[in-house]
Amino acid sequence: MNGGRLSPSLLAIAALAFGYGAETRAEKALYESSIGGVVGASNLPGKLGQGYLVYNKWCAGCHAAPYEPPPHPGEPAMLSSVSRLPLGTNIIAQRTLGAVPTALDQRIDLTSEAIGSFVRNGLNAMPPFRKTEISDGELEALSAYLTRNHSGSKSGE
Amino acid sequence: MLPPNVSKSDFAAALQEFESAVGKEWVYSVDDDVALYRDAYSPFAVEPPLQMLASAAVAPSSVEQVQQVVRIANKYKIPLYTVSTGRNLGYGGSSPAQSGSVVVDLKRMNRVLEVNEAEAFVVVEPGVNFIELYRYFEANGHPFMVATPEPGWGSLIGNALDHGVSYVMGDNFASARGLEVVLPNGEVLRTGMGALPNSRLWHAFPYGFGPNINGLFSQSNFGIVTKMGFSLARKPAMQAEFTVSSAKSDDLYPLIGVAQAMRQQGLLYLSSAASPIRSPMGPPGIEPPPHARRARELLNRRDGGSPDEWDQLGVESGVPVSVVTGSVRGPTQIVQATLDYAREQFAKIPGAKFHIDKALRFPLNLDEIPPDQRPKIGVPSLWPFASLAMGDTRRGMYFFSPVCRATAEDLFAIRQTVREVVLDHADESIRDLFLGWILANTVYPNAFIFAYPFAITDDASVNKKYRDLFTRLVDTCAERGWGEYRTHVAFQSEVMNQYSLNNHVLRRFCESVKDAIDPNGILAPGKSGIWPRRMREG
Incomplete structure (x- = not known):
């Protein structure tokens, strides 16, 4: 989907050339996370799985669920709102007063039309995404993923 | 929209040639697609006639395609504006410096x-x-840190070329190791050792022979960088940050002095200075604590409050008056020894409190951060x-x-200058943001860089006031010897105008280069205030 890849044979040559022995490190199936880190492949089928990756790469950094630090016994977490709440989640929580789940991928009320409009037009501090970043096909996959929990799914199938 | 001075038929012909160069689906000319290239954070958000908009966009996938695009642009004299990832929000994003340019994405x-x-x-594409x-x-299991700015969706190359910074490497352009550039005539140039055919050291050695011209391609419009090497920082065993705080305003002088001395010995890779008592801006709508109100009063006074007044407020509130931080990374023993040394050095300042904020051990458990x-x-x-x-x-x-x-002397002086300009020229409602002390980082070893945020509102008249204030700040700071290290594309001519020594010889030199290598003036007219001849005259 993105990011360059050295072919396995090139990697092997590079490994030999730089004295790392003949053993080639295989590239692990890891994908981008805009939260900070990486995610593994989704176990959702086809388009939904692709949409999951688009969501993690481009959306999660502003629209994920609030960050919860792992519990440390006897040490209450004192985190600022900036550390706890990504921008989109914070804004949506303020506007809806808790009426919808704040992580976008937990919502059941989003439509493909709305998702397409947000991605291509942006909203407030959210910029539009260009087709070289999120292609029309990826946008479709993203919509399928974000609408997967609808009872009368419009685009999830 | 058409590119300036290009006929409709020529533009149509050029678009067709772009399509045969890069593929039809990678040339964007219908309104909805071109609109995606607008500046999402435009200072002219609610004044459409002032916005700089693209006429089309073209997205090549190889250096050969970039060469073809440049040659076509020359043929029809179409201005191009290159973006790497187009995410330089606050500095122009994916929009051009001149309306009607075709964005090369x-x-x-x-x-x-x-x-x-x-x-x-590492060697990457833009x-x-x-x-x-x-x-x-x-x-792939590579043991390196990524020298990312905040946030991380920008281009390594674009960031470095705009003199962007990171907490990891500081000056990202300084880590450049060899550039490949498509020149305005379509030729491909490699800088440094890359100019040697069969070079073994393109990305290992910073120079080649003759002038080091890497800098000519940063904040400029002299070429399109299509590859670039970067030196990398290895993941350390430990990374630690310490804070030294004091209740005395004047302690900022020795605090910064000690931090800088450690920086100059290569012991710290990053430091910062702050005055928390002078940063009373809380979240909007929340009643500030009593000391914050008093702090605001002092900050709004022309002299900014005397050291004694700040010291007193510090004692009353328990909020530190002077603070520096330092960051260390490396093998655990070395980090610990450096922290011990730092503690010892700062102990020479009576009353300064040394505190290790965090000492992270690698490999990291990201969930905890x-x-x-x-x-x-x-x-x-x-x-x-x-934070938005x-x-x-x-x-x-x-x-x-x-x-x-x-x-500390320069830090106090620039804050005072900003205060005077803001008190004289800004409405009361927007002053706080500029009067309070925002963090000053030394990502560059001997300088503090600032990023004072200017909000873009729904009210055109407010935005105009902000822009006027921006201009006053640029002008007054320049008069007193402080330039900007980068700026939004809309203000680049204005900022370049301040770098005026010897009758603007810097700009004239850049113009001479521009005219010599880009006679048709096709690459990013107006970028950094450098305009090609045909747009300077008349």
């Missing part, structure tokens, strides 16, 4: 071409962003946008980004 050139572990460098490079390193803080440890994220929720930033923001010397 390099996002599709997104290959990591080489990672050399032994010599610690479309690779920090988040993608991080994934690449992790997926709040996402907004991950860029500090070389893990790119978009979470730092969270603090104010009225519905249409984004741009930045006033001056640089001062890394001394």
Whole structure:
């Protein structure tokens, strides 16, 4: 989907050339996370799985669920709102007063039309995404993923 | 929209040639597609006639395609404006410096071409962003940090060329190791050792022979950079940050002095200075504590409050008056010894309190690190946008980004200058943001750089006032010797105008270069205030 890849044979040559022995490190199936880190492949089928990756790469950094630090016994977490709440989640929580789940991928009320409009037009501090970043096909996959929990799914199938 | 001075038929012909060069689906000319290239954080958000808009966009996927695009643009004299990932929000994003330009969108050139572990460098194309490079390193087990700014969706190349910074490497352009550039005539140039056919050291040695011309391609419009090497920082065993605080205003002088001395010995890779008592801006709508009200009064006074008054307020509130931080990374024993040495040095300042904030051991458990803080440890994220929720930033923001010397004297002096300009020229409602002390980082070893945010609102008259204030700040700071290190594309001519020594010889030199290598003036007219001859005259 993105990011360059050295072919396995090139990697092997590079490994030999730089004295790392003949053993080639295989590239692990890891994908981008805009939260900070990486995610593994989704176990959702086809388009939904692709949409999951688009969501993690481009959306999660502003629209994920609030960050919860792992519990440390006897040490209450004192985190600022900036550390706890990504921008989109914070804004949506303020506007809806808790009426919808704040992580976008937990919502059941989003439509493909709305998702397409947000991605291509942006909203407030959210910029539009260009087709070289999120292609029309990826946008479709993203919509399928974000609408997967609808009872009368419009685009999830 | 048509490019300036280009006929409709020529533009149509050019678009067709772009299509045969890069493929039909990678040339964007219908309104909805071109609109995606608008500046999402435009200072003219609610004044459409002033916005700089593209006439079309073209997205090549290889250096050969970039060459073809440049040759076609020459044929029809069409201005091009290149973006790597177009995410330089607050400095122009993916919009051009001149309306009607065709944006060359390099996002599709997104290959990591080489990672050399032994010599610690990476070679990338312009479309690779920090988040993608991080994934690449992790997926392939490379032991390097990513020198990411906040946030991480920008291009390594674009960021470095605009003199962008990171917590990891500081000055990202200084880590450049060899550029490949498509020149305005379509030729491909490699800088440094890359100019040697069969070079073995293109990305290992900073120079070649003759003038080092890497800098000619930063903040300029002299070429399109299509590849670039970067030296990398290895993941350390430990990364630690300490804070030294004092209740005395005048202690900022020796605090910065000690931090700088350690910086100059190569012991710290990053430091910062702050005055928490002078940063009373809380979240909007929340009643500030009593000391914050008093702090605001002092900051709004012309002299900014005397050292004694701040010291007294510090004692009353328990909020530190003077603070420096230092960051150390490396092998555990060395980090610990450096922290011991730092503690010893700062102990010479009576009353200064030394505190180790965190000492992170690698490999990291990312779950334990709040996402907004991950860029500090070389893990790119978009979470730092969270801070925009603090104010009225519905249409984004741009930045006033001056640089001062890394001394307390200069720090006080530039704050005082900003205060005077703001008190004289800004409405009361927007003053606080500029009067309070925002953090000053020394990502460059001997300078503090600032990023004063200018909110873009729904009210055109307010935005105009902000822009006027911006101009006053640029002018007054320049008069007193402080220039900006980068600026939004809309203000680049204005800022370049301040670098006027000897009758603007810097700009005239750049114009001479521009005219010589880009006689048709096709590459990014107006970028950094450098205009080609045909647009300077008449």
